[in-house]
Amino acid sequence: MSANRGQWSSRIGFIFAAAGSAIGLGNIWRFPYVVGENGGAAFVILYLGFVALIGLPYMFGELALGRVAQRNPVGSIDAIKPRSRWRWAGILGVLTGVGILSFYGVIAGWTVGYIHKMLTNNPGGFEQFVADPWASLFLYALFTLLTISIVYNGIEGGIERWAKILMPILFVLLIILIIYSNSLSGSGGGLSFYLNPDFSKITGSTVLAALGQAFFSLSLGMGLMITYGSYLSKQENLVTSGIYIGIFDTMIAFMAGLIIFPAIFAIKGNMEAIDASLRSGPGLIFKVFPEIFSQMPGGIFVGVLFFILLSVAALTSTISLLEVEVAYLIDEKGARRKTIVWAAAAVTFFVGIPSAVSQGGSDFFTNFGLIPERFAGPDFLSQMSFIFGDLALALGAFLLSIFIGWVWGADKAADEIARNSPFFAKTRSVWMFMIRYFIPLVIFLILLNVFGIFN
Numbered sequence: 001m002s003a004n005r006g007q008w009s010s011r012i013g014f015i016f017a018a019a020g021s022a023i024g025l026g027n028i029w030r031f032p033y034v035v036g037e038n039g040g041a042a043f044v045i046l047y048l049g050f051v052a053l054i055g056l057p058y059m060f061g062e063l064a065l066g067r068v069a070q071r072n073p074v075g076s077i078d079a080i081k082p083r084s085r086w087r088w089a090g091i092l093g094v095l096t097g098v099g100i101l102s103f104y105g106v107i108a109g110w111t112v113g114y115i116h117k118m119l120t121n122n123p124g125g126f127e128q129f130v131a132d133p134w135a136s137l138f139l140y141a142l143f144t145l146l147t148i149s150i151v152y153n154g155i156e157g158g159i160e161r162w163a164k165i166l167m168p169i170l171f172v173l174l175i176i177l178i179i180y181s182n183s184l185s186g187s188g189g190g191l192s193f194y195l196n197p198d199f200s201k202i203t204g205s206t207v208l209a210a211l212g213q214a215f216f217s218l219s220l221g222m223g224l225m226i227t228y229g230s231y232l233s234k235q236e237n238l239v240t241s242g243i244y245i246g247i248f249d250t251m252i253a254f255m256a257g258l259i260i261f262p263a264i265f266a267i268k269g270n271m272e273a274i275d276a277s278l279r280s281g282p283g284l285i286f287k288v289f290p291e292i293f294s295q296m297p298g299g300i301f302v303g304v305l306f307f308i309l310l311s312v313a314a315l316t317s318t319i320s321l322l323e324v325e326v327a328y329l330i331d332e333k334g335a336r337r338k339t340i341v342w343a344a345a346a347v348t349f350f351v352g353i354p355s356a357v358s359q360g361g362s363d364f365f366t367n368f369g370l371i372p373e374r375f376a377g378p379d380f381l382s383q384m385s386f387i388f389g390d391l392a393l394a395l396g397a398f399l400l401s402i403f404i405g406w407v408w409g410a411d412k413a414a415d416e417i418a419r420n421s422p423f424f425a426k427t428r429s430v431w432m433f434m435i436r437y438f439i440p441l442v443i444f445l446i447l448l449n450v451f452g453i454f455n
């Protein structure tokens with residue numbers, strides 16, 4: 001069976017695809033905001049440290065597990081430890097993929113809707129826009145179809161091919177927008193707000209939140225890198241590829257801040273001019289930004305480019321999320337890709353319907369409130385984002401790190417990572433210590449922090 005699972009055809013194709021998964025909505029609206037609020041450059045340095053010392057070593061483990069087993073997350077765990085309860089860690093990963101895709105796809109749909117809104121010079125009215133259940137569902141369906149059309153064509157002909165097209169587009173759009181944003185008068189204040197190092201703003205809980213952000217941003221904790229690693233050839237150097245993915249992901253997140261803060265300061269003068277609830281997340285992107293664009297010279301055009309950028313970033317992430325489910329169904333259930341892609345996407349779409357109508361469309365889902373307010377907003381979408389984007393991802397990363405370090409064995413995992421990586425071979429004992437003790441411990445703290453224990 002493994003012969004026709006598909007494989008990346010080139011190293012750069014794999015790196016683009018995996019970086020495409022990592023670079024997404026999380027980078028563009030969350031990272032810059034967290035940096036701005038938590039000590040600017042001081043936080044960036046800290047974040048880089050986390051990516052290098054915790055995110056990447058953990059990522060090597062996921063990639064190695066996938067490559068050695070040549071299977072999806074569940075199959076990979078089964079291949080190492082047949083018929084054990086550990087397979088539930090893989091199942092959790094696949095379900096987390098469904099959960100994240102279900103709400104992420106809804107937001108991705110809005111980004112496409114906003115391309116249209118900007119084109120028709122209609123930047124306002126976010127509340128009315130998302131409260132219209134049919135518009136949200138239509139856009140969500142459209143984005144799902146786009147995602148299907150790529151995953152349908154498999155690894156090389158679909159995901160890799162499109163990653164090679166979309167990632168350069170994303171990069172060029174970012175550069176254009178950075179240049180534009182920084183050429184506006186008054187934009188300089190934004191840069192200093194973004195980058196002035198202020199170590200006093202860094203607390204234990206912001207540190208852990210940053211770590212959670214690093215995992216979400218690098219697409220870690222749900223077996224995505226196991227899945228993408230399963231299409232890697234044995235010749236590939238996992239360590240350098242992983243480092244590239246980490247660098248691209250962090251660089252793009254950092255660059256997004258170079259668009260956002262200069263633009264805000266040029267138009268608004270400072271952050272306080274923006275209502276606190278709108279300084280991050282959907283409010284920042286869909287309300288503040290369109291308003292700012294409409295006040296800039298040539299702003300409508302820039303707005304169109306900005307929402308194309310977001311759509312592209314989201315698309316390379318949604319295809320990766322769908323691929324985890326699809327790989328599971330192909331490997332474990334013997335399904336054919338071209339049929340199962342539709343079924344998997346349909347089920348996920350169905351799971352996302354409550355999220356799509358939870359922004360005013362349906363009272364019930366708008367005020368769902370199963371999870372207490374101190375963890376997440378009452379609407380269904382925010383609740384899904386908390387359960388799957390924060391909680392399940394941290395739990396998954398914890399279980400997978402224990403599985404890799406203790407059940408599979410740090411030694412065997414290190415053997416797999418060390419193939420074609422002389423540098424890693426020399427430092428493997430450090431990695432082995434990290435994956436067994438340090439990484440599970442840190443992830444455990446992130447998990448506690450998700451529950452607000454340190455607040």
Ligand code: PFF
Binds near residue numbers: 023220317
């Ligand atoms: N890394 C993506 C982002 O930052 O937007 C989100 C994501 C994609 C998380 C794929 C997990 C995943 F498997």
